[in-house]
Amino acid sequence: MNSIETLLLNILFIIIFLLFVPLFLERYSKSFSFTQKKWVLTISASIAIVSCMSFPVHILDGFIFDLRWIPVIVVGLYGGLPASVFLVSITIVYRFFLGGGGIYSTIIIGVIVLFYLFLVTKPFVKSSLKKKLMIGSCFSFSVGVFVLIVLNIIAGISINFSLILLYLFLTPFTSCLIIYILEVIKETIFFNSKLIKAEKMEIVSHLASSISHEIRNPLAVVRGFLQMMEQMDLSAQKNKEFLDISIAEIDRANDIIRNYLTFAKPSPENIEIIDIKQELERALNIITPLANMNCVEIDANLEQSYYIIGEAQLLQQCLLNIVKNCLEAMPEGGQLQISTSKLSQEIMITITDNGQGMTKDQLSRLGEPYFTTKGREGTGLGMMTAIQIIKMMDGRLNVKSTVNKGTTFQITLPLQEVALNEVAATNN
Numbered sequence: 001m002n003s004i005e006t007l008l009l010n011i012l013f014i015i016i017f018l019l020f021v022p023l024f025l026e027r028y029s030k031s032f033s034f035t036q037k038k039w040v041l042t043i044s045a046s047i048a049i050v051s052c053m054s055f056p057v058h059i060l061d062g063f064i065f066d067l068r069w070i071p072v073i074v075v076g077l078y079g080g081l082p083a084s085v086f087l088v089s090i091t092i093v094y095r096f097f098l099g100g101g102g103i104y105s106t107i108i109i110g111v112i113v114l115f116y117l118f119l120v121t122k123p124f125v126k127s128s129l130k131k132k133l134m135i136g137s138c139f140s141f142s143v144g145v146f147v148l149i150v151l152n153i154i155a156g157i158s159i160n161f162s163l164i165l166l167y168l169f170l171t172p173f174t175s176c177l178i179i180y181i182l183e184v185i186k187e188t189i190f191f192n193s194k195l196i197k198a199e200k201m202e203i204v205s206h207l208a209s210s211i212s213h214e215i216r217n218p219l220a221v222v223r224g225f226l227q228m229m230e231q232m233d234l235s236a237q238k239n240k241e242f243l244d245i246s247i248a249e250i251d252r253a254n255d256i257i258r259n260y261l262t263f264a265k266p267s268p269e270n271i272e273i274i275d276i277k278q279e280l281e282r283a284l285n286i287i288t289p290l291a292n293m294n295c296v297e298i299d300a301n302l303e304q305s306y307y308i309i310g311e312a313q314l315l316q317q318c319l320l321n322i323v324k325n326c327l328e329a330m331p332e333g334g335q336l337q338i339s340t341s342k343l344s345q346e347i348m349i350t351i352t353d354n355g356q357g358m359t360k361d362q363l364s365r366l367g368e369p370y371f372t373t374k375g376r377e378g379t380g381l382g383m384m385t386a387i388q389i390i391k392m393m394d395g396r397l398n399v400k401s402t403v404n405k406g407t408t409f410q411i412t413l414p415l416q417e418v419a420l421n422e423v424a425a426t427n428n
Contacts, residue, residue, distance in 0.1 A: 003057045003065075003163055010052040010067040011174055017048035018071055018178050019185075026189055042083040045075035046090040053094055057163070063102040063151065065163075069113060069143050070171060074178050076117040077124045077136065084117040105150045112146055129183050133176050140175035144168050215257070218249035274312050276340060276347055276413075277305045283319040284338070287327065295333030302340050306347045309416045310393040318389040321382040322351055322409050329355030329407065345415050354406035363401050 021044040025037050032040065048071040056064035068091055076084035088110040095106040116139060124135050144167055225242040228234070234242070280302055291298050326336055330353055337352040358366070367387040390397045394414055401407040 003160075004166065006055055006057050007067060007166065007170055009055050011170065013048050013051040013055075014067065014070055014174060014178065017044045017051070018074060019181055022182060022185055026185065038079055038083065042075055042079050042086055045071040045083075045087055049087065049091050050094050053091075053098065059151075063100060063105075064098070065151075065167070067171065067174065069109070069147070070140060070175050070178070072113060073117070073140055073143060074136065074175055074182075076113075077121055077132075077139075077179075078182070080121055081118060084114055084121070088114050105147075108150055109143070109146055113143055116142070129180070132179055132183065136179040137172040137176040141168065141172040144171040215253045218253040221249045222246045271309060272312060274308050274310050274315055275305050276308060276349065277302045279312060279315055279319065280338060280340070280349070283316060283323060286320060287323050290324070290327055291336065294327055294330060296327055296330050297335045299335060299337045301338070306340065306342065306415060308347065308393070308413050310413075314389045314392065318386040318411075319349075321386040322411075325383060326351060326353035326355065326407065326409075329353055329357070331355075334406075342415070343412070346412050347415055349409075349411040349413070351409040351411075352406060357403040357405050357407055358401040359403055363399060366399060 018041075021041060025032060025040060049068045052066045052068045052071075053064065056066040059065050072084070072087045072091060076087055079087075092103075092107055092110050095103050120135055120139065124132055127135065148164060148167070225246050229239055229242055280300070284298060284300060288298065323336070323338075330336070334354045337350070339350045341348050341350070367384050387397055390411060390413075396412045398410040398412070399407065400410075
């Protein structure tokens with residue numbers, strides 16, 4: 001019974017150092033090169049070998065019995081000849097340190113293992129999963145038989161038959177299990193990397209198509225008006241009208257490009273102290289004509305001025321994108337409510353409309369670069385940009401929506417003590 005417990009403890013050491021370490025390496029794979037990963041795994045296997053030999057089955061004075069050769073075989077097959085030589089050397093050196101007559105049998109078995117590793121490592125690496133499992137299990141079983149033969153011939157040790165069966169079963173079974181799990185980890189990592197690349201390419205494809213579609217429209221308008229001005233004899237008033245429209249369309253194309261660049265760049269560039277009340281009033285002045293055209297009543301409840309640190313132009317763009325979406329959600333008119341409130345060391349900007357609202361599925365996809373509730377008229381870039389700006393400013397966006405009742409946007413931004421102190425100093 002003690003022998004079974006000891007061998008199971010050996011298996012635990014092997015699993016910890018041969019499976020958990022590769023998982024850890026892949027978790028932080030960017031920090032390690034391929035060579036570094038291989039040698040970290042080799043060192044981890046050497047720790048597994050030392051641990052197995054430190055908790056052996058004592059069969060006779062000076063002779064011990066354990067599963068030390070499993071990590072030697074498995075990591076030797078994956079690591080190649082340098083790793084094999086290193087692991088066999090560690091095994092022999094530590095066995096010499098432990099002392100006893102078993103050192104000679106360890107040397108003999110180590111040389112045999114090293115010789116076979118040299119023969120099968122290259123075929124193993126190029127093999128399929130099924131062949132790898134076959135090579136690993138057969139190799140381990142053969143080594144187990146060699147261990148028993150060497151102990152019997154050199155030391156003349158007669159081992160309990162049940163222990164022999166257990167050893168001959170655990171050695172190939174554990175090797176096969178470790179190889180299988182390592183292969184599953186490698187395959188999972190490979191397919192995950194492919195999936196991530198495919199998702200990135202899909203996003204880039206959708207972004208490129210939506211941006212090109214949006215930019216093509218204003219450019220077509222500008223081209224049309226320029227052709228009319230070139231080919232037709234128009235009055236000065238008409239020329240000015242067409243030029244104004246062309247400039248407006250160019251500005252619209254520029255806004256689309258800016259939306260994309262805002263999403264791509266990592267942080268604001270022009271950090272300054274921002275008066276939230278002032279920025280909201282400026283946004284309302286810009287959006288009021290559009291609200292009047294859509295028969296939307298604006299109810300603004302702005303408390304005293306609150307100050308944050310950020311880039312005013314980006315915040316203005318964020319507010320305009322959200323307010324514009326609210327207005328477009330009320331094509332037949334409605335009410336737009338905007339308010340501010342202080343929550344501890346944060347300020348909350350609440351923007352509410354009573355428009356069409358969104359379903360739970362639409363709400364979950366809000367902010368995706370190619371998702372929009374406007375059909376062919378939208379690209380999703382505006383909301384995506386707004387969310388990115390809020391994240392840049394260390395803020396949070398909470399959206400609540402009910403179909404046919406409306407949507408509420410809650411923007412929470414941190415109030416900076418530095419900004420408050422500077423403003424107070426300026427006022428004094």
